[in-house]
Amino acid sequence: MQLDSRTPHGPIEKLWDQARFEMKLVNPANKRKHTIIVVGSGLAGASAASTLGGLGYNVKCFCFQDSPRRAHSIAAQGGINAAKNYHGDGDSVFRLFYDTVKGGDFRSREANVYRLAQISVNIIDQCVAQGVPFAREYGGTLANRSFGGAQVSRTFYARGQTGQQLLLGAYQALEEQVNAGRVQMFPRTEMLDLVVIDGKARGIVTRNLVTGKVESHVAEAVVLGTGGYGNVYYLSTNAKGSNCTAIWRAHKHGAAFGNPCFTQIHPTCIPVSGHYQSKLTLMSESLRNDGRIWVPKKQWDKRPPNQIPENERDYYLERRYPSFGNLVPRDVASRNAKAVCDEGRGVGETGLGVYLDFSDAIQQFGIDVIRERYGNLFEMYQRITDEDPYQVPMRIYPAIHYTMGGLWVDYYLMTTIPGLFAIGEANFSDHGANRLGASALMQGLSDGYFILPYTVGDYIAKHKFEPVDASHAEIARAEAEVAERVQRLLSIKGQHTVDSFHRRLGKIMWDDCGMSRTARGLESAIEQIRELREQYWKDVNVAGSADDLNQSLEKAGRVADFFELAELICIDAMHRNESCGGHFREEYQTPDGEAQRNDEEFSYVAAWEYAGADQPPVLHREPLAFEYVHPSARSYK
């Protein structure tokens, strides 16, 4: 396997313009002769499918939910970054690029990140033009707020529902193309395998989630916008349906998986309340703009928060990081929360929680201003916990939220399988070892609206495609394999449900491959995962049959894939003997407990190649060179 990022050469600010000129174009009259499959209808998938349809390609878009508008991008709360510098506070494309590379702890490809920062300004324009109701200042211009890891105010938002509004913009554009007959939408249809013919991605095998029918779809290019794999931990802020199946199947066909162990833990989520907990609810990072994070100075202090006087409160982020305070990046905030809870100073019944306190902000700005900024988030919190954040501090605890890792892609967003592209959270690229807040929305739309439509066209223009139809041997084989696996899962009829296995897998991952990792813990995790996986295939009980709507069966296939990915994540974490971003190895830390990177030995992207069932994966390294942002110790003090 050869890793060639195909990054153009030259001054970084000209690379993308240069690339766009050099890419080949498909004649407008010919576009409709080409079929492109887009799997996933979130920000990346919907923006890609609608743009490709608008350009004239024949597009087929797939999602497993009942409607493309359910994609989990919808839940993103806080905002989207762009280097507009509307506030004149020092922002610029270069600064956004710099902040993102640094925030990613120097483990991303500079050229990709620069392009992302460059395109960010176009994204805002596109969304405004689509009617996204961004917050406005009194003068009518777009409002901004600050987010973690940045000292400028560059985040655009729509109340606490930015993800929803951006997704609706893309979804509406997608439906416009459906109406025009250029995009065929297949909801309630799950991709269960990739079809590779003559070394090129030529289609997918799907299962209709209502009828159970397995069928194939052929195309000249396949695009995966299938989101992240946080649900490998069972409890995460992802939707229940979020899964890794599409990218995992692609990986097994030869798509290298980049940096799987770079998983992000978000510092401000509502703590777990019981064993039946089905997922963790995110409280937007934007709350850290105005909330102050603290725990009692004393251990095991169970007094209600309003009875703990100021001088007995430890505002630990403000204390340890004077210049960024409560707005340190997510990995720093999460590790600090874990550290104070491990010391016995955590709050709430379980002791796994810290306070996010708005009393000072309410006093300073007045309750109406706070309600306007965060109203719906406060309501959401109150509904779930029955506590009123206007009266008592919020309790929060870190939870798995995002995955920086994903399918390896080159500068053109193509994986190591020609014709297979990966966009949005599904790919590994721009965020390095830690994603800054408000940049996921930015990346999904950047990939879908402004990069992929060019790069897919370039790929199609440069290749000849043999016609493939349903009778092709590879298609028949892939369909049979999918059908066989479905039957196998149904036939086991063991003693334990899919969810019970999923929970156990999640616990192993959280305990030994979560916020803090050790070589010994990871080795143990790998062993436990292998054992549990074997048990799964002997003992899982999947209800119902294959020929109708069967949610137990849907989950079963996804969890089977999570087992395999979990092992790869641990293997990757074990091999990377350094701490960077979201990957913290206890053996590699500075005397004051900060992550210690090893740039000499680990300044590369770990791209893993699947080598067969029960074979160790093969590591390929893409070396990373930093010419514009010089790697430094990532300090937010």
Place this chain on the structure above:
Amino acid sequence: MVRYEANDVNPDMSTLEVLDVLNEELIVKGEEPIAFEHDCREGICGACGFMINGVAHGPLPATTVCQLTMRHFKDGDELYLEPWRAKAFPLIKDLIVDRSAFDRIIAAGGYITIPPGSAPDGNVMPIPKELADRAMDAAACIGCGACVAACPNASASLFTGAKIAHLGLMPQGQPERHHRALAMVRQFNAENFGTCTNIGECEAVCPKEIKLEVIARMNRDYLAGSWSRRAR
């Protein structure tokens, strides 16, 4: 109606978590679990939704079933769960219905036509804060269908009105404003939703608190579009 008993229910559990636990028991017993639609479990994706004792999304205002905790019920309570009932939402299985009619209404006109790359700078058109806020209020619709389920006419007016209001309030939405209303209402009629007779059940159950005034805007834009006859 099938009767199930849920034991050891913790008051902090959501209705869906109660169903999860119940389903686990059913699977282990070899029975078919209850099929229900859900995804985000935080009240924003709009996937979940069913009637609880005759009220769409249950007794708490501005709350979806995934956000409704058992704190609002008492030990021994009986909960009657039914899917959304509407001709335009054919039943698929148990509590799951087909809401693709909503997607078709959006496809008919619930968008602003703007190919990527052609947009002017975001600040070129200042939008008064009050207008942006009102558009945001209408844009908050999650497409869950509670409005249709609650309405005795099974009308999709609140849903359709919300999108028409969101886009029609903003300057960007003006060029297509009349066409949008005509096309979306036409589609809504083609889907066999009922018409609006100003009952107001929809607003009462809407988890995002969309206001009836969006229906007034829809009617106004539709009327204006019909009269102008210049709309497509």
